[in-house]
Amino acid sequence: MDWTQILAAGVLATVGPITAGYALSAIGLNLQFGYAGLLNFGHVASMLVGAYGTAMTVEFGGPLWLGLIVGITAAVLLGLLLGIPTLRLRADYFAITSIAAAEVIRLVVRSSWAEPLTGGVFGLQGFGGDFYALNPFPTSVLYGLSPFVVTGRALWVILVGWALVLLSTVFVARLINSPWGRVLKAIREDEDATRSLGKDVFAYKLQALMIGGAIAGLGGILFALEQQSIHPDAYQPRITFIVFVMVILGGAGSIWGAVLGAAVFNFLFFATDSLMAQLQANVDWIGAIFSPAEAGLIKYVLVGVALMLLMVFRPQGLLRSRDEGPADAH
C-alpha cells in the first residue's frame, strides 16, 4: 500500500481544477437549493449548456470571450425556460421536470441530428486555445513539492478556477446579505407568509434559479477549458447527485459550505478511488472479486449512500447550526 500516493491523489484533486469546477457548480446549487429551497435535480444541465455554449461559439469561429458570454447566457436562459412552467407549482413538479429536462438536453446534444452543431457523441475538442495563450507559466515546468506537483498548464487553470470560485462566493455572499437574499431565505422558511407580505415569490425563485444556473455554467466552462474537450456523456445525472452531496456535506445554505463540501468530497472521492485501485491490484481476495472497472464503481455506490445518510442524520452539513436551512422547511 502506497499511502503517499493515496494522499497525493486526494490532495491534488482538492486543490486542482476539479474542485474549483465542482465548487462553482456547488455554489450555484447552494443558491438554488440551500437558499431558495429549489430541488434542482437537473443541475448538470446548466454545466452542459455553459460548456457547449462556449465550445460551439469558438467552433464556429467566434472569439473565446464571446463564447464565455454565450455559455453563461445559455445557462441563464435554461433556468428561465425551466422555471416558468414549474416554479408556480409545488416543489415536486420542479424536481420532476428538472431531472427530465437535463436528460433530454443531453440526449438531444448527443443525437446525430444535432451532430453538425454539437459533434454528437464525439463531442467537440480544442476550443480553449485563446485561454492557454494567456497562460504566463511555461507548460513544461513542474511546480510544487513532490509528490504534490502540477504542470504550468494545470497551475494556470487552478489559479483562474480558484479566482472564479472566490469571486462567485463573494458575489453570492453579498446577494444573500442584501434585502433580496433575506426575501429568498424567507421564501425557503415559509412561502405563504412571504407571499402574504406582498413579495412576488415566483420572481425571486426564478431569479435564484437563473443566477445559480449562471454560476454552475461557469463551472461547466472551466471543466471544458481544462479538458479541452467536451462530450455529452460526461454530463450524466450522476454529476448532479455528486454536487448535491457536496452542498449538503458543506451545509446547504451556508456561504462557504459549498466550497468546503466540494473540497472535502473530492479529497475523499479521489483518495478512495486511489485506495480502491491499490486494494484491487495488491490484495488478492479483493482483486479476485472486483475487476479494476468494478472497483472504480464502488465509489459511486458510496456517493448515493452518503447522500441518503447525510440527509437523514446531518442535513445541516459540516458548517451550519441545526436551526436553519431547507432541511427544516416543511
Place this chain on the structure above:
Amino acid sequence: MLSLAFPLTVLAQGGTIGGTLVYRAAGERTPVEGVTITVSQDGTQIGTAVSDADGRWEVPLPGPGTYQVTLDGSTLPEGVTLTDPTRVELPNVAVLSGQRRSVIFALGEGSTGGVAAYARLGSLLVAGLKLGATIALAAVGLSLIYAVTRLVNFAHAELVTLGAVAAYLVHATGSGPGWPLMLAAIPAVILVAGFGGLQGRYLWRPLRKRGTSVLSLMVVSIGLSFALRSLIQLTFGGQPVAYQDYAGQPAIEVLGIPMVPKHLVTIGVTVVVLFIVTQFLQRSRAGTAMRAVADDRDLAESSGVDVDRVIQLTWILAALLAALGGIFYGLNESVSYEMGFRILLLLFAAVVLGGLGTAYGVMVGGFVVGIAVEMSTLVLPAELKVVSGLVILIIMLLVRPQGIFGTRERIG
C-alpha cells in the same frame, strides 16, 4: 493526472457498422442509393448513414458494444422492400473493439405506398401500446406511493430495473437455474415486492416518524436511486442483455399490420393486471382503505384505518407492478442497469398527465405517453422520441398541472 474530472468514455477503440444495399430482381443486382440507416445503442442514436451510389453505407462507432441497426423503410425507392419486413430492425449487433462489422438487409420487390403507410401507423400504435404497458404498470405504483405518503419516489425506477434483472438471473442458463422466462417472472416479482415492502418498513416509515420534510425525503430517494443503480451496475455489469426466450420472434400479420406476438401478450396481460388493480382499489377492504388514506390521512386514521399497514401494502403493490413492468420492458427491449432510469422521464410524464396521486388517470396517462412517444417518430428522428415525453410533461404543467383526471386543488 488531473484529467479525471468526469467519467469520460474512451473514444480511441471504435469500430464501424456498415454494409452494401443491393436489390435483387430477376437475377440482377442493383445497388440501392439514398436509404437511411440508423445505428443506436440502448435507445440513444449513435449515428446515421445514407447509402451511396454503390449502395454502400457505414457508421463509425464510439466503442465496442451491442448496437441496434434500423433501416428507414420510408427512404426505400418505390417498388423495393425488405424481403423479410421484420428485419427492418436488428436489435443485437455485437461489435468488437476496432472491428468493421457488416450487416445485411435483404431487399426485394414489393409494393409500397398507401398500404405501407397504414401498416406503419398500425405497427407504431402497437409499439406505443407495448411501451405504454410498461409505463402504466410502473407509473401506477409511483402515483399510489405519492397518494398515501406524499413522496415522489425517484428510486421507483430502480424497482423496474430490479424486476427485469431478477427475472434475468433466474432465467439465464449461465448464471442461474435457467427457468423459462414465464416461470422466472414469478420469483422475480415476489422478490421485488418484498424489497419494496422492506424499503417501506425500514427506510421510509422511520423517516416519516421522525417528521422528515418531503423535500429531504426526495433527496433521500434520489440518493437511494443512485446507490441502487450503481450497485446493480457493479453486480450485474454494464452491458445490456436480452432474455433467451422469445428473442427474435417472427411477426405475424393481423389486419394487414405486422405484429410480434410477445408485444400483443404484453399489452393483453397489462390490461388484465390493471383491471384487477382497479377492482382491488374499488371493491376490496384494503383497496378502500388505501383510497381513504390517499384522500385524507388524518380522517382515515381517526376512522380506525391502520395507516401504517395500508402504506406498507401500497409499497408492496407498487413494487410488484413496477417489477412486472420491468420484465415486460426487458422482454421487448433489453435488460440493463439503467433501463429504469431511462423510462423514469416517461413515468413522470404519465403521472403528471393522469394526475399525480390518481390511479386510473395514470393508467390512461401511461398508454397515452407510450403511444405519443412512438407516434412522434413520424415527425422526429427515432433517437429523439423521448423528447415528446418532456413536451407532454411541460404542456401539462402549463395548461392543467392537476392532470387530466386529477381533481383541482391549490397547487402553487
